Amino acid sequence: MTVEVRLPTVLRPHAGGATTVSAEGTTIGEVIESLVGRYPGMSGQVLTPEGSLHRFVNVYVNDDDVRYLDQLDTKVADGDTVSILPAVAGG
Amino acid sequence: MPTTVFGEILAHCLAGLPDEACGLIAGDAASGSVLRWYPTRNAAASAKLYEVDPRDLLRADRDAESSGTELIGVVHSHTHTGAYPSPTDVVQAPDPAWHYVLVSLRDTHPAMRSYRIVGGRISEELLALESR
DSSP: OEEEEEOOGGGGGGGTTOSEEEEEOSBHHHHHHHHHHHOGGGHHHHBOTTSSBOTTEEEEETTEEGGGTTGGGOBOOTTOEEEEEEOOEEO | OBHHHHHHHHHHHHHHTTSOOEEEEEEETTTTEEEEEEEEOBTTOOSSOEEBOHHHHHHHHHHHHHTTOEEEEEEEEESSSOSSOOHHHHHTOOOTTSEEEEEEOSSSSOEEEEEEEETTEEEEEOOOOBOO
16 A cells, blocks of 8 residues: 655655655554655654654544554555644643 | 734633633744634643644644645643743644744733744744734
């Protein structure tokens, strides 16, 4: 499966300034693995050292936040759009 | 910031009481000019914390991009403290290029101030209102 990944401003420098890149995978976990394999600089900003999604990052498949689906096991289909956005939170 | 947006932000923050309220601003990153305001839900539903609802965040990001602007900052209210970033705000500030706008509802009159947060350092910036 090939999906389009929309990158937030803070991750674009790791991909040569691109706003969207394509990535491969059947789940969000595989898509992110393919992404950080190609752009290793993104790894620490998207994943924790244990390999789970960083809690300050929102990842969406089309319109849905994967946190409310199956997290990294969320399935993706050919042509889906995956969006990564930094969570906006505070106190 | 347009005076209309200023008024809408204050109204949104007051309507969010007793919880903190939040929203996103879009505009021109180079000049810091605010062109759009997106009130969002506080997913934390708390008087002490806020989290911009992830779905509202995605919608605002797409809308800003399709209108030729970009998200340039976040607004949130403090219900019992001043208009100054809390330690939590500093730790969770995702983008050094963003404007962090704080609205304090502690006193009778709301107060609004704007900051940059870069590498854990807070610096206040001028928040100018424009009549449009």
